[in-house]
Amino acid sequence: MTEVPEKDELEQLRERLMVTPKLVWDQVDAAEREAILAYAERYKAFLDTAKTEREAVQEIERQARAAGFADLRANEPGDRCFYNYKGKVIALVVRGRRPLTDGIRMVAAHIDSPRLDLKQYPLYEDTDMVFLKTHYYGGIKKYQWLARPLAIHGVVLKADGSRVELRVGEDPRDPVFTVLDLLPHLARKTQMEKKVSEAFEGEKLNVLVGALPLGNKDTKERFKLYLLKFLEDTYGIREEDLVSAELEIVPAGPARDLGWDRSLVAAYGQDDRSCVYPALESILQIDQPEHTCMALFYDKEEVGSDGNTSAKSCLLEEIVELLLERAGEPPQARRRVLMASRAISGDVNGALDPDYPEVHEKRNAAKLGYGVCLTKFTGHGGKYTANDANAEYLAWLRKIFNEAGVVWQAAHLGKVDEGGGGTIAKYLAVHGIEIIDSGPPVLSMHSPFEVASKADLYMTFKAFRTFFTAPGQ
Numbered sequence: 001m002t003e004v005p006e007k008d009e010l011e012q013l014r015e016r017l018m019v020t021p022k023l024v025w026d027q028v029d030a031a032e033r034e035a036i037l038a039y040a041e042r043y044k045a046f047l048d049t050a051k052t053e054r055e056a057v058q059e060i061e062r063q064a065r066a067a068g069f070a071d072l073r074a075n076e077p078g079d080r081c082f083y084n085y086k087g088k089v090i091a092l093v094v095r096g097r098r099p100l101t102d103g104i105r106m107v108a109a110h111i112d113s114p115r116l117d118l119k120q121y122p123l124y125e126d127t128d129m130v131f132l133k134t135h136y137y138g139g140i141k142k143y144q145w146l147a148r149p150l151a152i153h154g155v156v157l158k159a160d161g162s163r164v165e166l167r168v169g170e171d172p173r174d175p176v177f178t179v180l181d182l183l184p185h186l187a188r189k190t191q192m193e194k195k196v197s198e199a200f201e202g203e204k205l206n207v208l209v210g211a212l213p214l215g216n217k218d219t220k221e222r223f224k225l226y227l228l229k230f231l232e233d234t235y236g237i238r239e240e241d242l243v244s245a246e247l248e249i250v251p252a253g254p255a256r257d258l259g260w261d262r263s264l265v266a267a268y269g270q271d272d273r274s275c276v277y278p279a280l281e282s283i284l285q286i287d288q289p290e291h292t293c294m295a296l297f298y299d300k301e302e303v304g305s306d307g308n309t310s311a312k313s314c315l316l317e318e319i320v321e322l323l324l325e326r327a328g329e330p331p332q333a334r335r336r337v338l339m340a341s342r343a344i345s346g347d348v349n350g351a352l353d354p355d356y357p358e359v360h361e362k363r364n365a366a367k368l369g370y371g372v373c374l375t376k377f378t379g380h381g382g383k384y385t386a387n388d389a390n391a392e393y394l395a396w397l398r399k400i401f402n403e404a405g406v407v408w409q410a411a412h413l414g415k416v417d418e419g420g421g422g423t424i425a426k427y428l429a430v431h432g433i434e435i436i437d438s439g440p441p442v443l444s445m446h447s448p449f450e451v452a453s454k455a456d457l458y459m460t461f462k463a464f465r466t467f468f469t470a471p472g473q
Contacts, residue, residue: 021370024407024455036458039281040265043457044255046277047267048170051250052153053299053309055167056111056273057090060280060297064092067284072322079288083319088299088309091319092283096292100324101333103340106294106433107282107464108311108424109275109347110301113268114138114446116145116179116205116249122242123209125224130210132177134249135202138302142200144447145249146181150207154247156237164235169252176252177207207249251448263369263454270450272301275346275439278461286468292323293468301347301424311424316431339432342393344467345425346460348452349373349411351441359419364412366441368452371407371459374398375437378413380420387425389436397436400470406463407455411441438463 014020028036050056061084069092070076072083079095089111096105116134124131136142151169158164169176182191191199213219214226231237255267276297283295300310307313320338321331352365366373376394379386401408413420425435440456 021367021409022407023369024371024453024459025369027405027407028455036454037262039458039461040257040454042281043274043277044265044267046280047255047265047269047273050111050273050276051113051151051269052115052248053088053111054155054246055153056276056297057084057087060090060092060276063280063284064090072319072326075326083315083322085315086309089313089315090297091315092280092295093319093323094283094286094289094293095323095327096289098291100292100320100327100329100337101340103291103342104294104320104337105289105291105468106296106341106343106428107275107279107346107467108296108298108343108428109279109345109439110272110299110311110424111276111297112138112299112302113250113271113273114140114302116150116207118242118245118247118249120243121239122247123224123227123239125221128211128213128223129208130223130227131206132209132249134205134207136205137248139446141196141447142202142205143181143196145205146179146200148178148448149176149252150178150249151252152177152247153250154245156235156241156245156247158236158238158241158244162236164237164241166235166247170254177209177249179205179207258451264451265454265457266449266451268448268450270442270452271348271445272346272439274348274442274452274457275460278457278464279346281461282465282468285465289469290471294319298424304422305424305427311427316428335432341431341433342467343425343428343433343435344464345387345423345428345435345437346439346464347375347423347425347437348439348442348445349375349437350413350445351443351451353443359414361412361415364410365414366409366411368441368443369455370409370441371456372438372463373409373411373441375411375413375439378420378422378425378437381416385422385426387423387429387435387437390434393434393436397438397467400466401463404462404466404470406466407459408463409441 050059064082069080069082070078072081083091115137117137119133122132153167156164210227212226213222215222251268258264258266279295298311300307305311320334324331349366351368377386377388429435440460443451
């Protein structure tokens with residue numbers, strides 16, 4: 001007859017054999033708790049500075065130059081370099097001691113977020129008000145963009161080639177903009193009795209920007225004319241210049257601490273700047289790593305990674321060829337370099353929302369406060385459009401994270417048949433790169449006010465830094 005173990009033996013067995021989720025706050029000492037809070041302040045400042053992909057590239061390059069990174073395309077000397085492509089994608093590289101053909105350690109994340117873009121002829125007048133026509137970008141719930149303060153960020157290229165950069169709605173002295181919503185007293189048939197997908201139409205996401213006239217009652221389109229005159233007087237912009245503009249409508253206002261205990265960060269764009277910033281801070285801190293390290297910041301992920309600034313572009317191959325040439329190695333070795341490389345696709349996971357547990361499979365759902373997520377596969381249904389990381393690679397990551405004290409959790413986005421989503425991982429995997437999705441869990445993902453735990457944000461940074469510096473293949 002088998003002897004029943006004593007209680008303390010059972011607890012030892014449980015600890016040794018079973019997976020026990022670890023709350024970050026239970027695993028850190030006072031010094032690391034302070035590091036978590038300090039990191040969150042730097043992160044929030046980055047969120048406020050980099051609300052669009054162009055602003056993110058500008059801030060990343062600024063920090064890189066301040067840390068001694070040189071322009072790779074200018075062939076400036078040094079083992080720390082950057083590659084800015086079209087002002088919408090940027091890569092940072094730190095040369096390692098081992099040859100490039102031993103592989104590169106990469107963290108890739110995307111710097112675009114769901115938003116409202118302006119159409120090419122956006123300005124119009126209706127009912128003595130002036131509006132901007134928009135086209136939503138990425139996956140949004142349209143109703144979340146109504147009746148809230150909005151800002152305009154972006155660039156206008158004029159016919160003479162000059163450039164005007166706009167950022168209006170962030171300074172407390174700035175005006176803000178909004179998309180109107182219907183009063184509940186009159187919304188019963190138009191909104192309340194319809195499905196959510198039908199009640200809020202994309203063509204009605206029109207941004208209110210003015211209501212002053214120019215001239216008298218006989219002046220044609222005098223409210224629009226007032227706005228055009230204002231734009232010309234203030235920025236030198238004419239209506240045709242808006243054809244060659246990239247103006248984005250984003251939520252106005254700064255990132256904020258959430259909760260009386262200030263344990264959370266609430267802000268726009270945490271998908272995916274919660275992975276962009278730790279990749280940036282990690283690579284800026286690296287000095288003489290074993291493997292060459294690269295942080296890649298891509299555009300267009302939220303619309304399927306199509307376009308010449310996306311992860312589907314040839315940019316990665318171009319950078320590797322330049323690195324090989326600088327090292328005196330043949331650029332034809334590019335494929336060998338990539339196939340020997342390891343990468344993290346920095347991207348968020350959906351945190352378990354206690355009000356909507358039915359969309360999650362709770363045993364495999366990410367929980368807020370339990371560390372950075374390792375997401376072995378993404379996609380939907382039968383793993384369609386998914387990257388699926390190899391078990392050997394996942395085992396290596398577990399090992400280096402555990403040894404470095406990284407608090408992590410394994411997670412899946414939701415129930416198999418509930419939906420799903422993809423990341424840039426599959427576009428890097430086609431080069432033979434070992435890659436997995438990893439990032440913090442986020443609540444209210446793709447909303448104008450996403451929520452993340454400061455503990456998870458810091459553990460994402462710690463995970464990326466560990467990945468860059470861990471020894472061995």
